[in-house]
Amino acid sequence: MNPSSMHAEVVVDELVRCGVTDAVLCPGSRNAPLSFALQAADASGRLRLHVRIDERTAAFLALGLALRSGRPVPVCTTSGTAVANLHPAVLEASYAGVPLIALTADRPPQMVGTGASQTIVQQGIFGGAVRLAVNGAPGTAAEENARLRSAVDRVVAAALGSTGGPPGPVHLNMPFAQPLVPDGVGSAPEGRADGGPWVEVARSTRTSPPLPLDPEAPTIVIAGHGAPELDAPVPVIAEPASTLWPAALRCGPWLLGNAPKPAQVIVAGRPTLHRPVQSLLADPDVAVYALADPAGGPWNDVPGVVRAVGSMPRLAPDPSWVQRWRDADTAAAKTLDHALDDPAAQTGLRLARALVAALPAGAQLVLGSSNPVRDVSLAAVPRPDLKVLSNRGVAGIDGTVSTAVGAALVHDGPSFALLGDLTLLHDTTGLVIGPDEPRPDLTIVVLNDGGGGIFGLLEQGAAEHEHAFERVFGTPHRVDMAALGAAMGVAHTVVDVDGLPSALGPAAGVRLVEVRAERATLRAAHEELRSAISAAVDATI
Known part of the structure; x- marks a missing residue:
């Protein structure tokens, strides 16, 4: 077996021994050794492989898989800009403490800086965003086996927070020399006979003294x-x-x-x-x-x-x-519900309340950043029988569709997502799932207000900025969600808030449920509701 194929098989084998059950792969030439090794592991049932054409989407898919499962998930790319496209998800994983593994193929060191195609300096590309960055040493001898397995164990331990720091993303960069495809000669060196990892790493535990506060103070x-x-x-x-x-x-x-x-x-x-x-x-x-x-x-x-x-x-x-x-909470809730019972009330808050209430027990709900997560926080009744996830590490809207798909592929129960229209459009490639790939049952509820609604609630949404607001903050669009769904092979339906529960029955595959809204009255509606709740609370206390 040629060195590149041997090293790739060792890496994949050791990842599986470390507890990896899912891996995400993007097509490429330089990562062909890893592609063959991952495909073989999938075919033998040792892990589940997910193939995507877009590295940014793939990284957020891996993030969603790791976020829900708590297990490390590698995303494998070829060299060059493919690696850079992992950076948004790596940052989210870093600040959210998610064990994401950037498994990147690279050119041999002697090719870096020579003008070779698809070749950049990949070592250190993620800077301080990763808990550990390891460059796989090239070599041809069988003794590389132990060193490479040890390196895999080290990055997995760092991803899980077993080396003294918090969990988070790691980077394993693998230089591969040609030939890049299996030659059928020889076999990869074996690991431990018991099937465990080369290095057993115990999870670290931390305890802290109690806070020195007044236990009787308000x-x-x-x-x-x-x-x-x-x-x-x-x-x-x-x-x-x-x-x-x-x-x-x-x-x-x-x-x-x-x-x-x-x-x-x-x-x-x-x-x-x-x-x-x-x-x-x-x-x-x-x-x-x-x-x-x-x-x-x-x-x-x-x-x-x-x-x-x-x-x-x-x-x-x-x-x-x-x-x-x-008592204040009871008074506020009564006022809130009275206001939201009006069909003319602010759609985002009404939708958030209705969606959370309508979900079946055991469901998972992924919330998009900007207004959806805030609408749920402000309007929904908290439930102990739901699993709620959101990308709050860096709180960007990028990659949320893929995060929801990844989380749904792991969750044992029905899965839903509540997204804004711009969040959906930012990750439409997350809806591109190949015919041979694992496909989740996921209902994506999209609040479509034709642009960036959250900015209307911020300082730039004030009346004095009206002259510039709509184009540079509202960012209106005219995307036909039904046509988008048809292009992606995703079922689509339009409902109002009152008709939402009937649209949330068992799903087969991914589907879009669109709820349309207006942005123009959003700011005034929030201010009116806040004033009403304040008056109700003041009367109570």
Whole structure:
């Protein structure tokens, strides 16, 4: 067997021994050795292979697979710009702590810098975004087997956070010399006889002392992406992708600035959705503490005011304090539902409430960035029987279709996604799934308001910027979603919010459910609703 084919088979074999069950592959010439090895592993049932034509889409597919499963997932590319297209997903994986493996083919070192086609400097291309970057050493001798298997074990351990740092993406760059296809002579060196990895790496564990706060002081917990599971006897305001969302106050984000101000706040994970949350954390009259990340990641502290980092202490809040927040939440929820029961109310909030309520138990919901995740946070009733995911590491809209497809391929139950129209259009290649590829059952609900609705809620959406807003922020489009679905071989239907539940029955393959909306009244509708909720809470407390 030629050296390139041998090294590729060793890499794939060791990845499987390390627990890899899914791999994503993009076509290319320089990564042909890995392509043959991955195909063989798929054919023998050792892993499940997913082939995609677009490296950026492929990387987010791998991200979705890893995000939902918790297992490392490699995405394999050829050399050159193919590698650069992995960078957005690598960044998301880095900030979200997802074990993504960038498995890239490269030209031999002597070809770099010579003007060879599809050749760039790939070593270090992801900079500090990866937990570990390893360059596979070329060689022809069988003794390379141990060194290469050890390198694979090292990058997998780093991806899983078993080497002392938090989990996240890693880069294994493999220089391959010609010939790049199997020659049928010889075989790849064997691994351990017991089938395990070459190096067994134990998962590291971390403990922290309790936070030095006043256990009886008025306290709330603010939870975002990556928050650890905990049972807190105080009001909790949690984002939908947080593990604490099912136990959180329904209208928590609406209450800030209206309900009684806490003396101290405990931050769990990375809350990033709501500006009132950031205002509270920056309030000099509020003591802010952060829960330590069990995986060893950094704590969240945008304004630089956190007083201590540690584990959750035993809290003994005044029951009347907790009850005042519950009463405020009840009053806010009543006002919110009364407003959203009106068919003329803001469509995004109505859609978010209706979708979450209509999903079957055990369902998975992937939320797009911008308005969808915020609409769910502001309008939906939290449910403990749903798995909610969102790309909140860097919170971009790129690759969300592919993330949802990857998560659906792993989830044992029905899968759904709620996306904005621009988020869908940004990743239309995520809908391109070859006829021989594993295909999930996934319903993508698209709120189509013909552009970038979230900007209407930000400073640039104010009346004084109206002259420039629509073209450079609203970014209107005229894409026919039905035609897009037909081109991609994806079923499409249009419903209104009231007709949504009937469109969410069992799905076969990927389908689009389009809900149309207007952006022009979005800002005014939010301001009117916020005023109504504030008045209701003021009357309660």
